[in-house]
Amino acid sequence: MSDRFAHEACPLTEVLDRVAGKWSIGIIVAAAQGPIRFTELERTIAGISRRMLTLNLRRLERDGLLVRTVYPTVPPKVEYSLTPMAHELHATLSGLVGWAERHRAAITEARARYDEAVGGGVGVGTTAP
Amino acid sequence: MSDRFAHEACPLTEVLDRVAGKWSIGIIVAAAQGPIRFTELERTIAGISRRMLTLNLRRLERDGLLVRTVYPTVPPKVEYSLTPMAHELHATLSGLVGWAERHRAAITEARARYDEAVGGGVGVGTTAP
DNA sequence: CAGTATCCCATCTGATACTG
C-alpha cells in the first residue's frame, strides 16, 4: 500500500487497511466463536483459496488480531483465536452485519433501478431546480 | 464467486463487497457531514485519484448509498449526499473508527514485534521496499 | 494437517491528457 502521504492523523485509513480485504472480516467472524483450525476456516469461509487464507491469517496475526497456536503433534494441529482487541472489533463488526441484513433488499433494488436507468437512457442522477 | 456463501443466509459477503474497497468508507465518512462536491471529496480524501473517486462514487450511487445532484450551472456543480440508509451505515462505521483510534498504538506495536520476530519483515504481508 | 511455491488472470490504482 502507498504510504506516501500522511496516515499520521487519519485513523480511518488505519481501519480501512485492516478491514479492506475481502476475507479479513470473514476470518474474524469465523474465529469469534472460539479457537478454530486452518481446515475449519477453509471450510467455513467457502470460496477462499488456501493461498488467500494463509495470507490473510498472517496479516491478522501480524496486526495482533489473531493468535496462532501450534501443537507439535503428528499430524500437526494449528489453532487460531482472536485476541481481546479482535473480539472488540468483532462486536463492532456485528453492527455492520446487522446493517447489511436490514438493507440488503433495498440495495439490490437500488442496483436494479440504477442499471435500468443507465440502460434506458441518460440522466441517472437528480437534477436540481 | 462465493454465491454459495451468500445463499447460506450470509449477509457478510454483502457488507464486504460494499465496504471492501479502499475508498468507499472514506467517501461515506466525508459525505456524512452534508452534501459535498466532487473536488471537495478529492481534496478531503487525499491520495485518491480522480479515476478511483469517480468509480467509487458511481458504485455507491448505484447501491443507493449516495445521491448525486447536478446543478445545471456554468461551471457545473455536482453534490453528493448520503441517503438515510447510508447515514445508518455511517453511524455503524463510527464504531469502527472508534475501535481503530483505541487500538492503533497496540496494532503498530504488534506489527513491529511480529516483524522483528520474523526477522526484518520479509515474507509476510510486509511491504518490502 | 497445515501450509509453500508457482503460474496466471482479473481487478485496482495512479498519472496524465482531454472534454462538455
Next chain:
DNA sequence: CAGTATCAGATGGGATACTG
C-alpha cells in the same frame, strides 16, 4: 468544475502441485 479516456504497473485472488 466535473468528469471521461487511456495506458501501464501493482496487487489481489484462484487453482493446484508439492512439502515438513
